[in-house]
Amino acid sequence: MTRPAERRPGSLRSLLLWVLVPAQVTVLSLALWFSSNQLHQQVDLAYDRSLAGALRAIDHNISTASGGLAVELPYLMLEFFELTANDSVYYRILTEDGLADIGNQDLPLPDARLPTNTPVFYDHEYLGASIRIAALARPMSPPLYGQKDGRVIVMVGEDRGGRDRVIRDMMVRNIVRDLLEVLASTGLIVVGVLIGLRPLTRLYRKLKDRAPDDLSPISAPELPREVRPLVDAVNQHVARHARQARRQRQFLDDASHQLRTPLAVLHTQLDYALRESDPAEARAALLAMRGGLDQAQRTAAQMLALARARETDTHASPPRAVALTPLAQDVIRQLYSLARQKRQTIAMEGGELGATVAGIEWLLREALVNLMDNAIKYTPEGGTITLRIERSPGGIVLGVRDTGPGMTETDIRKAGRRFRRGQAGKRGHGAGLGLAIVHTIMQRHRGSLNIRSPGQGQGCEVFLVFPSGT
Numbered sequence: 001m002t003r004p005a006e007r008r009p010g011s012l013r014s015l016l017l018w019v020l021v022p023a024q025v026t027v028l029s030l031a032l033w034f035s036s037n038q039l040h041q042q043v044d045l046a047y048d049r050s051l052a053g054a055l056r057a058i059d060h061n062i063s064t065a066s067g068g069l070a071v072e073l074p075y076l077m078l079e080f081f082e083l084t085a086n087d088s089v090y091y092r093i094l095t096e097d098g099l100a101d102i103g104n105q106d107l108p109l110p111d112a113r114l115p116t117n118t119p120v121f122y123d124h125e126y127l128g129a130s131i132r133i134a135a136l137a138r139p140m141s142p143p144l145y146g147q148k149d150g151r152v153i154v155m156v157g158e159d160r161g162g163r164d165r166v167i168r169d170m171m172v173r174n175i176v177r178d179l180l181e182v183l184a185s186t187g188l189i190v191v192g193v194l195i196g197l198r199p200l201t202r203l204y205r206k207l208k209d210r211a212p213d214d215l216s217p218i219s220a221p222e223l224p225r226e227v228r229p230l231v232d233a234v235n236q237h238v239a240r241h242a243r244q245a246r247r248q249r250q251f252l253d254d255a256s257h258q259l260r261t262p263l264a265v266l267h268t269q270l271d272y273a274l275r276e277s278d279p280a281e282a283r284a285a286l287l288a289m290r291g292g293l294d295q296a297q298r299t300a301a302q303m304l305a306l307a308r309a310r311e312t313d314t315h316a317s318p319p320r321a322v323a324l325t326p327l328a329q330d331v332i333r334q335l336y337s338l339a340r341q342k343r344q345t346i347a348m349e350g351g352e353l354g355a356t357v358a359g360i361e362w363l364l365r366e367a368l369v370n371l372m373d374n375a376i377k378y379t380p381e382g383g384t385i386t387l388r389i390e391r392s393p394g395g396i397v398l399g400v401r402d403t404g405p406g407m408t409e410t411d412i413r414k415a416g417r418r419f420r421r422g423q424a425g426k427r428g429h430g431a432g433l434g435l436a437i438v439h440t441i442m443q444r445h446r447g448s449l450n451i452r453s454p455g456q457g458q459g460c461e462v463f464l465v466f467p468s469g470t
Contacts, residue, residue: 016193016197017189017190017193020189020193021186021189024182024185024186024189025182028178028182028185031178032174032175032178035174035178036171036174039167039170039171039174040167043163043166043167043170044132044163047132047158048121048132048134051121051132051134051156052121052134054089054091054134055119055134055135055136055154055155055156056136058071058091058093058154058156059136059138059154062093062152064140064141064142064143064144064152065142067144069093069094069095069100069102069144069152071093071102087158087159087160087161087162088129088158088159089156089157089158089159090103090104090126090131090155090156090157090158091104091107091154091155091156091157092104092105092107092153092155092157093152093153093154093155094152094153094155095140095144095151095152095153096137096151096153097150099144100144103155104157106126107126107155107157108124108126108133109135109153109155110122110133114135114137114153115137116137116151117136117137117138118136119134119135119136120134120135121133121134122135123160124157126157129159129160129161130159130160131157131158131159131160132157132158132160132163133155133156133157134155134156134157135153135154135155136153136154136155137151137152137153137154138151138152138154139151139152140152196224199222199223199224199227200223200227202222203218203231206218215238215239215241215242215245216238217235217238217239218231218234218235218238266289266293269285269288269289270285270289272285273285273286273289319359319445320358320360320361321357321358322356322357322358322360322364323354323355323356324355324356324357324396324398325351325352325355325389327361327364327365327368328348328351328368328387328389328398329348329351330365331365331369331387332346332348332372332387335369335372335373335376338373339376339385342381342382342383343381343382344379344381344382344383344384344385345383345384345385346385346387347384347385347386347387348387348388348389349387349388349389349390350389350390353389353390353391355389355396356396357396357445357466359445359466360444360445363441363444363445364441364445366437366441367437367438367441367442367464368398368464370435370437370438371400371438371462371464372385372400374435374462375400375401375402375404375462378402378404378405378460379402379404380403380404383403383404384402384403385400385401385402386400386401388400388401394465394467394468395447395465395466396465396466396468397463397464397465398463398464398466399461399463399464400461400462401459401460401461401462402459402460402461403459404460405460406453406454406459406460407451407453407460408453412451412452412453435449435462438462438464442464445466446467447464447465447466447467448464449462449464449465450462450463451463
């Protein structure tokens with residue numbers, strides 16, 4: 001089953017433009033729609049006020065004092081209304097019972113009953129055109145025909161053509177203005193995006209032009225504040241890569257330094273064995289080669305252990321509770337055969353405490369194996385090696401004591417350095433990596449490596465101190 005091709009993300013510039021520009025156009029379109037509605041309402045309100053003024057003026061000239069409905073409406077007033085409305089104006093005055101009706105008698109009334117003394121505005125079709133009508137009902141004073149509840153209705157209508165033309169002209173001007181605003185704001189957005197992304201483009205070119213082995217931190221103070229966390233993360237990643245590269249170079253240098261001589265010796269011994277016709281001499285050369293191979297194998301294993309201890313990621317392998325008693329017993333069983341070959345005695349103290357520390361188990365095992373291996377190597381035949389676990393005010397202590405030749409003050413002071421052997425180690429075989437491995441592992445566990453030796457020939461004790469809370 002083939003996996004679908006992953007969609008490649010587009011450029012940040014395109015993403016910003018495709019988001020910001022349509023959003024800007026949408027917002028301005030909504031603003032135009034709202035402003036159009038408000039414009040329509042404001043124009044209607046202005047014209048309705050004029051229509052209400054005409055309504056009040058006509059009403060002011062209505063009289064029922066003569067016993068009938070009369071109105072004095074000068075033609076000058078009608079001409080003024082038409083000039084104000086800029087279109088045709090209609091009026092109608094009637095009693096509510098319809099017995100008296102003056103003006104445009106077919107001017108339509110509203111569908112609902114009119115409230116008293118409150119103007120009502122509504123649209124209607126009249127003479128094939130849309131008109132705006134204002135209607136007012138008020139009590140007749142004095143009443144006609146003795147009707148105390150009788151009302152007179154005053155109506156004024158105007159053709160909507162004039163106000164619609166005003167609305168249309170203002171809408172066109174608003175649309176043109178808003179379109180210019182859209183174009184201007186879109187242009188500003190495009191320019192702003194291009195200018196805002198320019199530092200990222202410069203950063204890209206700077207990184208592209210770097211030498212392959214240039215792992216120095218990125219320095220770009222001109223970058224925006226929002227991009228700096230990304231640059232910091234890249235710098236941290238580059239720093240980790242640089243440290244790893246240094247460790248790899250160190251490992252290769254160490255391997256080259258430590259394995260060159262044993263391999264050269266093995267090559268010489270092999271040539272000697274091939275030239276030798278005496279079987280006893282050839283066997284002796286092969287046995288010597290076996291010892292050299294064992295030493296080279298042990299050195300390579302220690303170098304790999306040191307490299308692994310240095311490169312262990314505590315985030316990928318978080319510390320866990322490690323019980324020291326089972327760990328110590330496993331290491332004793334692992335190395336018991338070596339101690340038995342030299343008739344050495346291995347004892348353990350403090351195993352009943354049940355002490356635990358927070359750490360990475362395989363690293364702690366490697367550290368203890370190196371301490372025990374050193375103790376077995378330097379303790380003479382018939383000696384004693386004691387592995388001790390105890391609690392102290394400073395934390396948990398894991399110690400290995402032997403009855404070997406001990407260490408000088410200089411050896412103790414320089415313990416933990418790579419490829420350095422003490423006075424006792426120079427007489428035997430070893431790469432000087434055991435205590436370096438232990439020292440590195442204790443650093444990873446925020447602990448310490450301490451050594452105590454009463455003097456030459458009086459043995460040595462090495463302490464691994466784990467602080468409280470680890």
